[in-house]
Amino acid sequence: MKRLELFPISTSIENDQLRIAGLNLHSLVEKYGTPLYAYDQDTLDSAAQAYKTALASHYPAPASVTYAGKAFLSLFMAQWTQLHNLTVDCTGEGEIGIAAAAGVARENILVHGVNKSDADLAAAFDHASTIVVDNLSELKRIINVSPAKLPDLWLRLLPGVSVTTHHVHTQTGHHESKFGMTRDEVLQAAKLCKENNLPLKGIHFHQGSNFRDPEPLLPAIEMALDLVKEIGFLGEWHFCPGGGWGVAYHEDELPHPPVEHYVRGIAEAVVDGCKIRNLSLPHLHLEPGRSLVARGGVAVYRVGAIKRRGNKTWLLTDGGMADNPRFALYGAKYACLPVSSPKGERSGVVSIAGPYCESGDIVIEDLPMPNVREGDLIAIPVAGAYHLSMSSNYNGARRPVVLWLNEGAAKVMQKRESVQELLVRDFGL
Numbered sequence: 001m002k003r004l005e006l007f008p009i010s011t012s013i014e015n016d017q018l019r020i021a022g023l024n025l026h027s028l029v030e031k032y033g034t035p036l037y038a039y040d041q042d043t044l045d046s047a048a049q050a051y052k053t054a055l056a057s058h059y060p061a062p063a064s065v066t067y068a069g070k071a072f073l074s075l076f077m078a079q080w081t082q083l084h085n086l087t088v089d090c091t092g093e094g095e096i097g098i099a100a101a102a103g104v105a106r107e108n109i110l111v112h113g114v115n116k117s118d119a120d121l122a123a124a125f126d127h128a129s130t131i132v133v134d135n136l137s138e139l140k141r142i143i144n145v146s147p148a149k150l151p152d153l154w155l156r157l158l159p160g161v162s163v164t165t166h167h168v169h170t171q172t173g174h175h176e177s178k179f180g181m182t183r184d185e186v187l188q189a190a191k192l193c194k195e196n197n198l199p200l201k202g203i204h205f206h207q208g209s210n211f212r213d214p215e216p217l218l219p220a221i222e223m224a225l226d227l228v229k230e231i232g233f234l235g236e237w238h239f240c241p242g243g244g245w246g247v248a249y250h251e252d253e254l255p256h257p258p259v260e261h262y263v264r265g266i267a268e269a270v271v272d273g274c275k276i277r278n279l280s281l282p283h284l285h286l287e288p289g290r291s292l293v294a295r296g297g298v299a300v301y302r303v304g305a306i307k308r309r310g311n312k313t314w315l316l317t318d319g320g321m322a323d324n325p326r327f328a329l330y331g332a333k334y335a336c337l338p339v340s341s342p343k344g345e346r347s348g349v350v351s352i353a354g355p356y357c358e359s360g361d362i363v364i365e366d367l368p369m370p371n372v373r374e375g376d377l378i379a380i381p382v383a384g385a386y387h388l389s390m391s392s393n394y395n396g397a398r399r400p401v402v403l404w405l406n407e408g409a410a411k412v413m414q415k416r417e418s419v420q421e422l423l424v425r426d427f428g429l
């Protein structure tokens, strides 16, 4: 069954029940309740390995993989990155704090942010080895603070070239984007770095998220290499064409776009581009978030009520936009399966919505599904990226329990939030 290929690689069906990493989802729900998120370590490991293998085969100079923590960062997740010696891209003091608390070493922390606060910069000075400078004002603030130990600086270029993503809100590299610096601004920033003797070591851009054709990266790579030639880096220099490689969320999008295709496209363009310009090969960094962790995650919800309205059959679940706002934000398209009898005949078309007071609190629209009754569990695959990291307490929602599944054992990565914890920031009259 094609839909099953969206699930983690350790997924199986035994006794007509969905299992992940050998664990029955029903039994996990009995113990931990719903909504429940589970990450499968095998799937995460194999995604990290796919990047490393592809880089080793196609890029003949040093290369590193950076996990974009915005996809989902927790102590457990940050510690997992270190099993693979990944760099962790942190946006702001919060993510820096999580990575540092997880024991990620300074050399593996890189800091992004489009409008970094003074507190973000202070945390970066304390914990990071690299700051990716987004704009000239930020650079001037760094110069003013002039900390005793300044991390390496990379400049973020706005290439003005878009990639094809499924929604305009997941594009970042087009010329009207709020991210990064224009070509002229990058040159001004490089000049400021030279004048102030700052450790300018690299160049970065990121064009968008969830694309599956690396072709639009090529003109941006050319533009970045032209800039590098003009700036003239001394010694080892770093180049990062961001992340954004896509994953399949729905069976219509299968197969999952191969990481090898993406890495080879970039590696060849960098090698050829450097050769033509007589540049030394940079330390190449790739910065995936979604393609490392999305497929590893599954969300499990319980269906409460079922309503028939016109042509729609609504399955109303106990999770929705508070743990996964992606449909509300940009119409993300998902699939799902019932936990019991997942291979049952697709007897109807259903839409799935959560319990929150918003009409946009939709998880899936118009999906052919096997029969599901009130009280049944459903599992939504490809739930590992940009769900929990964008989750909220809307309507007083308590953020879900998150499990780590490996070799037949489940560990709690994050417990379910309690009502008491919803009050910790509050003062009464």
Ligand SMILES: Cc1ncc(COP(=O)(O)O)c(C=O)c1O
Pocket (backbone or CB within 6 Å): 068, 070, 071, 089, 112, 172, 206, 208, 209, 210, 242, 243, 244, 245, 287, 288, 289, 290, 291, 385
């Ligand atoms: C600077 C930067 N790097 C990497 C990523 C990761 O993107 P993705 O999770 O789509 O790979 C993002 C996502 O927005 C980003 O802004």
